[in-house]
Amino acid sequence: MEATVVRTGTEGKTWGGGNDPLKASYGKMMMWFFILSDALTFSGFLAAYGFSRFKFIDSWPIADEVFNHFPFLHGVDAPMYYVALMTFILIFSSVTMVLAVDAGHHMKKAKVTLYMFLTIIGGIIFVGSQAWEWKNFISGEYGAVTTKGGNILQFVDGEGHRVALSEIAVPIEGDRVEHEANNGIWFDSGAELPTYSLDEIKAGFVANEDLLIRTQTFTEDNEKTILSRDESLAKLDAEAVGTVEGANLTQNEYGPPLFADFFFFITGFHGFHVLSGIIINIIIFFNVVIGTYERRGSYEMVEKVGLYWHFVDLVWVFVFTFFYLV
Amino acid sequence: MAHDTTHEGSATKRIWFVFAILSVVTIAEVILGIIKPAFLTDTMFLGMRLLNWIFIILTIYKAYYIAWSFMHLEHETKGLRRAIVWTSIFLISYLIFILLTEGGYIYEVYKSGHVAWDF
Numbered sequence: 001m002e003a004t005v006v007r008t009g010t011e012g013k014t015w016g017g018g019n020d021p022l023k024a025s026y027g028k029m030m031m032w033f034f035i036l037s038d039a040l041t042f043s044g045f046l047a048a049y050g051f052s053r054f055k056f057i058d059s060w061p062i063a064d065e066v067f068n069h070f071p072f073l074h075g076v077d078a079p080m081y082y083v084a085l086m087t088f089i090l091i092f093s094s095v096t097m098v099l100a101v102d103a104g105h106h107m108k109k110a111k112v113t114l115y116m117f118l119t120i121i122g123g124i125i126f127v128g129s130q131a132w133e134w135k136n137f138i139s140g141e142y143g144a145v146t147t148k149g150g151n152i153l154q155f156v157d158g159e160g161h162r163v164a165l166s167e168i169a170v171p172i173e174g175d176r177v178e179h180e181a182n183n184g185i186w187f188d189s190g191a192e193l194p195t196y197s198l199d200e201i202k203a204g205f206v207a208n209e210d211l212l213i214r215t216q217t218f219t220e221d222n223e224k225t226i227l228s229r230d231e232s233l234a235k236l237d238a239e240a241v242g243t244v245e246g247a248n249l250t251q252n253e254y255g256p257p258l259f260a261d262f263f264f265f266i267t268g269f270h271g272f273h274v275l276s277g278i279i280i281n282i283i284i285f286f287n288v289v290i291g292t293y294e295r296r297g298s299y300e301m302v303e304k305v306g307l308y309w310h311f312v313d314l315v316w317v318f319v320f321t322f323f324y325l326v
Numbered sequence: 327m328a329h330d331t332t333h334e335g336s337a338t339k340r341i342w343f344v345f346a347i348l349s350v351v352t353i354a355e356v357i358l359g360i361i362k363p364a365f366l367t368d369t370m371f372l373g374m375r376l377l378n379w380i381f382i383i384l385t386i387y388k389a390y391y392i393a394w395s396f397m398h399l400e401h402e403t404k405g406l407r408r409a410i411v412w413t414s415i416f417l418i419s420y421l422i423f424i425l426l427t428e429g430g431y432i433y434e435v436y437k438s439g440h441v442a443w444d445f
Contacts, residue, residue, distance in 0.1 A: 021403070021405060022402070022403050022405050022406040022409075023402075023403050023406075024402060024403070024406055029406065032406065032410055033410075035410075036410055036413060036414055039414050039418075040414065040417060040418070043414075043417075043418045043421060043422075044421065047418075047421045047422050047425045047426075048425065050422065050425060050426050050429065051425040051426065051428060051429040052429065053429070054426050054429025054430045054432075054433055055429045055432045055433050055436070056433070057429075057430075057433050058433075058437075064359070064360075079359075079360060080356055080359055080360060081356075084352060084353075084356040087352055088349065088352065091345065091348050091349070091352070092345070094392070094396055095341060095342075095345045095396075097396075098341050098395075098396045099338070099341060101398075102337050102338060102341065105337075147444075149443065149444035150444075151444060222367060303398075306396075306397075307397055310392055310393075310396045310397045311397070313392060313396075314389055314392045314393065314397075317385055317388050317389055317392065318385060318389070320385075321355075321381050321382065321384075321385040324359070325355055325359045325378075325381045326378045326381050326382070
């Protein structure tokens with residue numbers, strides 16, 4: 001061995017190699033640089049969200065009205081409580097993670113096992129909550145009418161409370177038939193029929209004197225504009241082209257479709273990070289249980305996966321602010 | 327590897343202290359977000375409502391504690407810390423500045439331009 005080593009005369013000097021000026025292991029440092037690049041990816045998404053929001057600054061949806069559901073409280077307006085709860089669950093799972101890392105420093109296998117387990121549970125609850133949030137967002141609550149210009153019109157009663165399409169629509173007997181693949185000339189089906197047709201909504205709107213239209217545009221007082229009865233009738237007649245319930249990538253009953261796109265994309269990407277974090281946590285958990293790190297004499301792997309897990313929490317702190325608060 | 331017990335106690339204490347800070351700040355944010363005090367929403371500062379500035383500052387405050395305490399940045403060497411923090415702060419600030427400026431400009435064009443986009 002000795003014979004093959006080339007002596008450079010720099011042994012023990014700064015450039016002689018073998019130094020670790022950052023005093024961190026290779027794995028930990030690479031985890032940090034991965035996190036840095038991932039942070040830049042998320043920043044790109046959030047900055048793009050900010051760009052679109054600034055572009056539609058006077059017609060963006062109000063988050064309190066979009067995310068106001070809480071489990072078992074149907075019809076109760078509960079703005080942000082649920083997402084605050086989700087935030088707590090994630091922060092708490094971060095706490096159990098850092099407790100696991102701390103226990104690892106002291107080589108306490110039982111404690112590391114317990115805290116890793118709690119962290120995984122917290123992560124699973126968080127992802128489940130996010131799925132529930134998506135479900136509510138996709139199915140929507142009140143529904144709206146879309147216009148030629150790609151905007152939406154929502155309905156309110158005289159006191160400014162939102163009114164759902166189902167309360168407005170007057171059933172009209174008609175020949176609305178869904179175009180299915182088996183009765184066309186080619187194996188291609190048409191778009192699904194909306195629950196309520198525009199004509200049913202229009203008829204119901206005309207019949208109920210109390211109803212008004214609320215547009216996307218903000219007033220000076222930072223509330224959505226409510227048109228007068230005459231303006232509402234004229235607007236509905238001139239501009240409405242269809243109905244929309246809930247949100248997907250092309251239509252959104254809450255406002256600009258971009259809002260839904262960013263919501264799905266950013267919370268989805270974050271949720272995917274949580275999911276992969278849970279899977280990595282489970283792998284590390286089993287390694288702890290079978291004693292791999294006990295034999296290795298170091299729980300540094302727990303520390304590395306901990307860094308990733310905290311990063312996921314860190315991102316959520318920003319997503320929470322920019323999607324739900326600001 | 328045998329650390330003395332006093333050290334263990336102080337590390338755990340620090341974790342719970344940071345958890346308390348994160349919780350209190352989150353609760354404060356949610357309360358502010360629900361009641362939306364009028365004097366905070368009406369006051370504008372550098373083109374944004376004061377309330378939004380408060381949210382952003384509180385968020386960065388939380389991020390600081392997560393990164394410094396939970397991710398142990400406070401115990402890393404100065405070099406590693408700066409490599410991570412300075413890089414991200416610089417690039418992210420630049421990105422935000424440039425995209426938000428552009429977004430605001432496009433809003434003005436939509437609003438005052440000659441081409442109607444809502445017809």
